[in-house]
Amino acid sequence: MARYTRIAGSIALITLKNPPVNALSAAVRQGITDSVGRALSDPEVEAVVLCGEDGKFCGGADIKEFARPMTGPGLVPMIDAIEAGEKPVVAAIEGVALGGGLELALACHYRIAHYKARLGLPEVTLGLIPAAGGTQRLPRLIGVPAALDLITTGRHVSAHEALKLGIVDRVTDRNTLELAVEFAKSVSGQPLAPRRLSTRQPSCPTDLDSFLEGAMLRVRQRARGAIAPVACVQAVRAAATLPFSQGMEQEKELMASLFTSAQARAMQYCFFSQRTVGRWSMPSGARWDNSKAQPIHKAAVIGLGTMGRGIAVSLVQAGIPVVAVEMETKQLEVAKHAVTSILEREAQKRGKEPKLGLIHFSIDLQDLREVDLVIEAVFEDMALKKQVFRELSSVCRPNAFLCTNTSSLDVNQLAAATRMPELVVGMHFFAPAHVMKLLEVVYGPRSSPVAVATAMQLGKRLGKVSVAVGNCHGFVGNRMLMPYMEQSVFLLEEGATPEQVDQALEEFGFPMGVFRVSDLSGLDVGWKVRKGLGLTGPGVAPGESARIRQGRRYCPLPDLLCKQGRLGQKTGKGWYLYDKPGGRVAKSDPWLHNFLEEYRSQHGLQAHPVSQQEVLERCLYSLINEGFRILEDGIAAGPEDIDTIYVFGYGWPPHRGGPMFHAGAVGLPTVLEKLEHYSQAHPDIPQLQPSSLLRRLVTAGSPPIHKWREVVKTVHSQL
Numbered sequence: 001m002a003r004y005t006r007i008a009g010s011i012a013l014i015t016l017k018n019p020p021v022n023a024l025s026a027a028v029r030q031g032i033t034d035s036v037g038r039a040l041s042d043p044e045v046e047a048v049v050l051c052g053e054d055g056k057f058c059g060g061a062d063i064k065e066f067a068r069p070m071t072g073p074g075l076v077p078m079i080d081a082i083e084a085g086e087k088p089v090v091a092a093i094e095g096v097a098l099g100g101g102l103e104l105a106l107a108c109h110y111r112i113a114h115y116k117a118r119l120g121l122p123e124v125t126l127g128l129i130p131a132a133g134g135t136q137r138l139p140r141l142i143g144v145p146a147a148l149d150l151i152t153t154g155r156h157v158s159a160h161e162a163l164k165l166g167i168v169d170r171v172t173d174r175n176t177l178e179l180a181v182e183f184a185k186s187v188s189g190q191p192l193a194p195r196r197l198s199t200r201q202p203s204c205p206t207d208l209d210s211f212l213e214g215a216m217l218r219v220r221q222r223a224r225g226a227i228a229p230v231a232c233v234q235a236v237r238a239a240a241t242l243p244f245s246q247g248m249e250q251e252k253e254l255m256a257s258l259f260t261s262a263q264a265r266a267m268q269y270c271f272f273s274q275r276t277v278g279r280w281s282m283p284s285g286a287r288w289d290n291s292k293a294q295p296i297h298k299a300a301v302i303g304l305g306t307m308g309r310g311i312a313v314s315l316v317q318a319g320i321p322v323v324a325v326e327m328e329t330k331q332l333e334v335a336k337h338a339v340t341s342i343l344e345r346e347a348q349k350r351g352k353e354p355k356l357g358l359i360h361f362s363i364d365l366q367d368l369r370e371v372d373l374v375i376e377a378v379f380e381d382m383a384l385k386k387q388v389f390r391e392l393s394s395v396c397r398p399n400a401f402l403c404t405n406t407s408s409l410d411v412n413q414l415a416a417a418t419r420m421p422e423l424v425v426g427m428h429f430f431a432p433a434h435v436m437k438l439l440e441v442v443y444g445p446r447s448s449p450v451a452v453a454t455a456m457q458l459g460k461r462l463g464k465v466s467v468a469v470g471n472c473h474g475f476v477g478n479r480m481l482m483p484y485m486e487q488s489v490f491l492l493e494e495g496a497t498p499e500q501v502d503q504a505l506e507e508f509g510f511p512m513g514v515f516r517v518s519d520l521s522g523l524d525v526g527w528k529v530r531k532g533l534g535l536t537g538p539g540v541a542p543g544e545s546a547r548i549r550q551g552r553r554y555c556p557l558p559d560l561l562c563k564q565g566r567l568g569q570k571t572g573k574g575w576y577l578y579d580k581p582g583g584r585v586a587k588s589d590p591w592l593h594n595f596l597e598e599y600r601s602q603h604g605l606q607a608h609p610v611s612q613q614e615v616l617e618r619c620l621y622s623l624i625n626e627g628f629r630i631l632e633d634g635i636a637a638g639p640e641d642i643d644t645i646y647v648f649g650y651g652w653p654p655h656r657g658g659p660m661f662h663a664g665a666v667g668l669p670t671v672l673e674k675l676e677h678y679s680q681a682h683p684d685i686p687q688l689q690p691s692s693l694l695r696r697l698v699t700a701g702s703p704p705i706h707k708w709r710e711v712v713k714t715v716h717s718q719l
C-alpha cells in the first residue's frame with residue numbers, strides 16, 4: 001500500500017509501504033494511484049514527494065505476482081498519470097530504485113537520490129524488458145548508448161554514476177526526504193512540460209543503424225539464445241526511431257512475448273533460488289536461522305598461487321585485513337607483485353584507491369596467531385594440505401576457523417589433522433576468485449554449524465553467492481562435471497569431433513563448450529585428478545585394459561594428449577590448435593582429427609555420425625542424473641542449490657534455469673526414458689543408469705521442482 005500525508009503545508013508525501021523492498025504489488029499500485037489522484041485534486045497541494053518506507057525507494061514490480069493473474073491498476077497507466085499530472089512530483093530515492101521502481105521515478109518530474117542509493121533496470125536478468133516505459137523514457141533522458149548499456153546488462157549504478165549519466169538531478173548525503181521536500185517547494189509553479197520525458201527526443205549516435213546492429217551482435221554473443229536482451233535492443237531501437245506512443249506499443253508487444261516465456265520462468269526461478277540457498281540447512285538440523293556466525297576481523301590466506309591471490313584480493317576488497325602467506329621469499333615477492341597489481345587495477349576500475357594497507361605479506365606462519373580465519377589454498381595434494389592443517393592447528397588461536405579451498409579433496413581428512421575439527425570447513429572458490437560469484441561452503445561430518453554459518457556469512461561479505469554443500473569427492477559442481485566430461489570424450493571415441501561437441505553445447509547456451517574450457521583451464525588439471533584417483537599413471541594395475549578402469553568404461557584420450565605435451569592454450573595445442581603458447585583463438589587441428597581416427601582404428605572402434613541431440617542428451621542428462629544422486633545422498637539440500645552452483649560457477653545459461661530446472665522443463669519422464677535408452681546402449685557406463693530419485697519422482701507423477709524436497713525427504717526417511 002501507500003501512505004498519504006501532508007507535510008510542510010503544501011506538499012503531499014506519498015510513502016510506498018511493502019516490506020522488505022516496497023515492491024509494486026497490486027495493493028501498492030492501488031495506493032499510489034489513489035494518493036496521486038488525491039494530491040492532484042487537492043487545491044492546497046502544490047507539489048508531491050514520492051518515497052519508500054524504511055530507506056528503500058522501490059525494488060520494482062512484485063516478482064511473486066508474475067505467476068498469478070494480474071489484479072489491481074496497471075503499472076503503465078499509473079506511471080503515465082504521474083508524468084501527465086499538473087503538479088511537480090519529486091522522487092526521493094533511498095536504498096534502491098530498480099526496475100518498475102526506477103520507471104516510477106522516471107515518470108516523476110525530478111529525482112533526488114541519497115549517495116548510497118543504487119538504481120537500475122534489471123528486468124533483463126528476469127527474462128523481461130523494462131516495460132513500464134523504461135525502454136522509452138531512459139533513452140530520452142540519458143541518450144541511446146547509455147540507456148542501451150543499462151537496459152541490456154541490467155547493471156545497477158551508484159547514485160554518483162546516476163548523477164553523471166543524468167538519471168538523477170541531485171545526490172545528497174543529507175536526509176533525502178527533507179531535501180526532496182525543500183526541492184519540491186522550490187520548483188512548484190515552474191513549467192512541467194520540459195520535465196516530461198515522454199515529450200523529449202532521445203539523443204542518438206549519428207550512425208544509429210550500425211550502432212544498433214553492433215549492439216545486437218554483442219548481446220547475441222554475450223547471452224547465446226537468450227531472447228530478452230534481443231528484445232531490449234529492439235525496444236530501444238523503437239525509442240530511437242518512433243514517437244513515444246508508438247514506442248510504448250512496441251515495448252508492450254515485446255513484453256507480451258517475453259512475459260509468459262519459458263526463459264522468463266527460468267530466470268525468475270534463478271532469482272528466487274539465489275535467495276533460497278541463503279536459507280541453508282545441514283542434515284543435522286542446523287540451519288541459517290539457528291546458527292550464529294562469528295565476526296571475522298582478520299583473515300589469512302596460505303598459498304598464493306592463482307587461487308590464493310584471487311581470494312586475498314576478494315578479502316581486501318571487502319575491507320578485511322589479510323595476512324598473505326607463501327613458503328619462500330621468492331614466491332612471496334612474485335605473488336606480492338601480482339596481488340598488488342590486481343588490487344590497483346580493480347580499484348582504478350571502480351574509481352577508488354586500492355586498499356594496499358590491508359594486506360601483509362609474510363613467509364612466517366607465526367604471523368597467523370592473531371587471525372580469526374585462515375583459507376588454505378596450497379597445491380591440490382592431500383599430504384601437503386594435511387601438513388599445512390597440522391601446522392595451522394598448532395600456530396593459530398584455538399578458536400580460529402580453518403578453511404580449505406580444495407576443489408574436490410576430503411574435508412574430513414583435513415579436519416582430522418587438526419585439534420578442532422569442528423572449526424574446519426571447505427571454502428571452494430572459483431577462478432578467478434575475485435571475479436567469480438560462486439562459493440561452495442563444504443561441511444564435513446564434524447564441521448560445526450557455527451563454522452558453516454561463519455563461512456556463509458563471510459561469503460556474503462565478499463559479494464559471493466554461497467551455497468552450503470556436503471562433503472564428497474568433487475562436492476556438487478565438480479562431481480556433476482565428471483560424468484559430463486566423460487560423456488564428451490566417449491563421444492569422441494564414437495565418432496564426434498571436439499568442434500561438434502562444443503558447437504552443440506554452445507548453441508545450448510554455454511559460453512564455451514567442454515573442450516574449449518578444457519584447453520583454457522589446462523588438460524593437466526584433470527590429469528592430476530585422474531592420477532590421484534588411480535585412473536592413469538603408476539597407480540594403474542599392470543595388464544589393465546586401456547579403456548576399462550575399475551570395471552567401467554574409461555577413455556584415455558585426455559591422458560594421451562597430456563603425455564604428448566598438449567596441455568591446452570598454455571602449450572599452444574590441446575583439443576584445438578593455437579597460434580602460440582598462451583594463444584586464445586582456437587582453430588581446428590587436422591593433427592587431432594588424424595589422431596582420433598588412428599586411436600579408433602587401434603582400438604577397433606567404429607566411428608558413426610553423432611547428432612547434436614545425442615551430444616546434448618548424453619552430456620547434459622548424465623550431469624543431471626548425478627545431480628539427482630547428489631540430492632539423494634543429501635549432499636545438496638535442494639535442486640535450487642545445484643542450479644545456483646551451475647549458473648554462477650559453471651556457465652550454465654541462466655535462461656535455462658540450471659540443470660535440475662532444465663530436467664523439469666524437458667519433462668522428467670523424457671529424461672528418464674533417454675537415460676534408460678543410453679544406458680542400455682552403453683551398459684559399461686554406470687553414470688547413465690537412471691538414479692533411483694529420478695525414478696521415484698517420475699513414479700510420483702513428476703511434481704514441480706519446488707516439491708522435489710518432499711520426495712527427497714521420503715527417500716531419506718526410508719534410508
Ligand SMILES: CCCCCC/C=C/CC(=O)SCCNC(=O)CCNC(=O)[C@H](O)C(C)(C)COP(=O)(O)OP(=O)(O)OC[C@H]1O[C@@H](n2cnc3c(N)ncnc32)[C@H](O)[C@@H]1OP(=O)(O)O
Nearest residue numbers: 020021023059060061062063064096098099100101122275
Ligand atoms: C504484462 C504484465 C506487466 C507486468 C509488469 C512487469 C514489470 C516488471 C518490471 C520490474 O520491476 S521487474 C522487477 C525488477 N526488480 C528487480 O529485479 C529487483 C530484484 N531485487 C533485488 O535485486 C534485490 O532483492 C534488492 C532489491 C537489491 C535487495 O537486495 P537484498 O540483498 O537487500 O535483499 P534480497 O535478499 O535480495 O531480497 C529480500 C527479499 O525481498 C524479495 N524481493 C526483492 N525484490 C523483490 C521484488 N521485486 N518482488 C518481490 N520480492 C522481492 C526477495 O525475494 C527476498 O525475499 P525473501 O523471501 O526474504 O527471500
